[in-house]
Amino acid sequence: MEQRFRLILASASPRRRELLQRMGYEFEICAPDVDEHVDGRAEDIVQTLAARKARAAAAHYAEGVIIASDTLVSLEGKPLGKPVDEDEAYAMLRALSGRAHEVFTGVCLRDAATGRESVEVVETKVRFRALSDAEIWDYIHTGEPIDKAGAYGIQGGAGAFVEELDGSFENVMGFPVEDVERMLRGFAGGGQ
Secondary structure, three states: OOOOOOOEOOOOOHHHHHHHHOOOOOOOOOOOOOOOOOOOHHHHHHHHHHHHHHHHOOOOOOEEEEEEEEOOOOOOOOEEOOOOOOHHHHHHHHHHHHEEEEEEEEEEEEEEOOOOOOEEEEEEEEEOOOOOOHHHHHHOOHHHHHHHHHHOOOHHHHHHHHHEEEEOHHHHHOOOHHHHHHHHHHHHHHOO
16 A cells, blocks of 8 residues: 555654554654553553544644554453563562463554544453563563563563463554554545
């Protein structure tokens, strides 16, 4: 598909940037600071935050399609964001050990000129095998868990923890490419 619209990624995430580049899109980056304190279920939080990020970025542009996303892990209905330190990362990984959890990513597309929006939430189910304390601490000491929802990056060392995955692998990375592609095609075709 020939890209006939300006695309702005409302994220500083290197993973989202890499995945959007792999999809073949040309885009700019605008990662505005937004208040990320939202209470509720993980699926509602990611939807709210994706829209909040898209709206904040759109305020800087007269035209273009803004794409924003937010990802959280949910264990038994409790949202797990990014750990604040190694102890919190340990607590999260210990809780995920040997159990199934969900990863929710909210994706929001916003037309900067018209304010038209499309927001979706994508869910992937993940089950970790049982982890030893040594494995958890070895992983934490890589530094990888600190900036990741649920204290892990499936594309990194924690990929070895996954026993079962039902849904999009890229969604667990924070950017469900198949859903984003479908949304962009529909959104761009609807008035861009």
